[in-house]
Amino acid sequence: MIDTIAAFDGRLAKIEGAARSGKTQALVARCAKLIENGEAPESILVAVTNAFAAQAFRKRLRRALPANKAAAAEAVRICCALDAAVEVLDTPAAREATGREPRILSEAEYNFFLEDLKTTGEQPRKLRSMLSFLERKMANYESREEWGAGTAAGNLHAFATRVLKLRGAMLPVEAPMLAADFLKSDAGEAARGRFSHVLCDDFQNFSHSEQTCLCLLADKQIMVAGNPNQMMSKRGNHPYVEGFLKFDAVRRDVEVFHLEGAFGNPQVIALADALGSQDGMDGAYVAGTAADIERDPAAAALPVGVQSIKWNTPEDELNGLTKYLRHLLSSQEDVREAHTCIVVANRRWAVMVERLLRRRGFNVSAAGAAGTLAGDPRDSSRSRALVAYTKLNLLANPRDMVAWRSWCGFDNALTNSDAWMGLQDFAEAENITLYQALEQVGNAGFGAKEPFLRARTLAEKWRAGQEFITKNSTRRGFGLMKAIGAEGISEFEAVAADMMGDETAARLFEMERAVIMDPAWIDDPHVLHVSTLQNLCGTEYDNIFVVGCIDGFFPIRNAFEVISTDGERNRVMDAERRDFMSGVAKAKHLLVLSHFSKSELELAERTKMQVVRVKSENGKRMAIVRPSAFLSEAGDAAPTTIGGQALLSEYGLN
C-alpha cells in the first residue's frame, strides 16, 4: 500500500488508518519518491501539527532518501500550518492587500493586547467570551459579514483590528484566515499554488482556515493523512475534524487509501484499540492487528509491552521510577536516551521530573512541557523572563511596536493601557506611525501640557528603552544574555544550551521565540525527553513512561467535575481519551503507566488531582487518588498492576 501511495500522481488523496498504521510513513515515502523523481524539494510543502512533528518528519525523510539526495531533505519546507500562513502574508503584495504585518503575538504579548482591550470598558469575563467567539469564527473560516456587524462582538473586532494594525501585530488565529483570503483574491494569484505538492499529516488537527490555506497552496497535488480519534486538544487550537472526514465527500475524484493494522508492540496497540473502541471514539479507526517493530539489538535485554506500576506517593514514584529508568538504560550497550520519553500531565510535574532526573545525572530537556514566559508584568521583579525577552526583542528590532508596548507596560497595575490608547489616538490624529508618535513624545520636552493623558509615563519608558538599546546594541552571545538579565532563568536555558556564543540579538531573539512559541528538541541523542501527551503528535519513542497516571491528570479533573453538565464532562473525557490513546501508542516497545495512591492534600488540590477521599496520616492530611480511568476503560488490554517496591527489589534496586 505504501508503495502505491508513494507513486500516486493524482490531484487529491486521503490516507486514513488507526494510530500507528503508517500514515506518516506513507507521506514520507511520497515525499522521498517525488524527490527521487526529480521534483524540486523547495516545491514540496509538508504541513504538520507542531515543530516536534516537523523535526521528526525531517529525520524520517533523511532516512528515506539515498545519500546523494541528503541535501534535498533539508530543502523541503516542513512546518506547521501557521508558519505556512505567515510565509504567505510576509510579502510586499500580501502586506499591501491585507494592510497587516504578520508579526504573531506570543501568549505573553497577547496578555498586553488583552489589557488594552479592557479600555473599552467591557467586563473582563464578557470580553473573554466575545474574544473566543471571534477567534472561533476566524478559525472556522466563517464569512465576516455574518459576524454581526454593529453588535458588541463586531465592535470589539473592529477595535481589536485597529489596535493590532497600529502595532504591526497579528493574532495566531488571524493569520490562516487572512492568508486564505489573500490566496483566493486576485492580488494573491502569484502566491496561489506556490507549492507543486502539499502533504499534510494529522490533517484533523488543522483549523478550517488552515486547511483552506493549505489546499490553496497546492498546485499539482494535495495529500492529507489523518484519524479523527487522534484529534489533538490544545488550548487555542480549533481543529476541524470534519474537514478530514468529509475531505473526499466535498471534492470529486479523491483517492482514499485505508491503511489496515498497525506497527508496534501488540500490547501497546491492543491498549490503544481498547481505548479507540470506547463510546465517543470513532470505531472505524482501530487497528485490529499489530505487526511488531524490530528492536535495536543493543536494547534486546529491555522489557517490552505495557507495565502498570503502583507507588505510594508522588515522591516514591519519582524516586523509584528514576532508579528503574537508570537501570534499564544503563543495561543497553549503546544507550540513546533520546529514544525514551517521560510523559507528564502538567508544568509542575515537568519541572519536578526534570530536576530529579538531572540530580540523578541524566541530561534532560522538557522543551514545550515546562511552559512559556510566566509571571506578572505588573511587577517586573516577578516577570524576569518576560522583561529579558522584551529587552532582547528591543535590541533585535528597535522599531517593533509589540516590544515597545510590552516595555511601556511593566510595573503598572493597568500596564499603562490608558496612556497607550492616548498614544494611538495621537498617532492617528497626527497621521504618523505609532513608532513615530512614541519617538516624538519620548523626545519632546513638553512642560505642563502633555499631548495626551499620561504621555509623560510613556516618554520616560521610551527614554529608558533607548538608553538600554544604545548601551547594548553591539553585544552578542553570552554578553548579550547577561545584559538582558537572562542568565540563570529557566525560560532561557534551552537557548543557552544551544548557543555558540557569537549570536546577534536578532538570532538570539529568533531562537528564544521558537522556544516559547513552537519548541523542538535539541539535536542530541543523549538527552532524555520530558513531554506532554499533546506534544507527542508526529513523534515516536522506543520507551514511554507516563508518570502520575491518575485521575485528575489523565484525564484532567474537569472530566469528573460535579459542577459541570454531563455533556461537558463527556466532551472533556473524550478529548482527554483521544490525547491519551494517540500519545501512549507512540511507544514502539515499552509503555510504562505509573501511578501513586496518595498525596499530600495541598499538592493534590494545587495540581488538580481527582481526590477520592481524605485521610489523616502522621498528622498530615492525605488525599487518596485513583489510577487513571483509562486503565479501567482498557479492560483486559490493561496490564496487571505491579507494586513499585516489588519491581525495584526484583532488579536489586532498593
Ligand SMILES: Nc1ncnc2c1ncn2[C@@H]1O[C@H](COP(=O)(O)OP(=O)(O)OP(=O)(O)O)[C@@H](O)[C@H]1O
Ligand atoms: N510498511 C511498514 N513496514 C514496517 N514498518 C512500518 C511501515 N509503515 C510504518 N512503519 C513503522 O510503524 C510505525 C508507525 O508508523 P507511522 O508513524 O508512519 O504511523 P502513523 O499512522 O502516522 O502513526 P501515528 O499514530 O503516530 O500518527 C513507525 O515506527 C514506522 O516506521
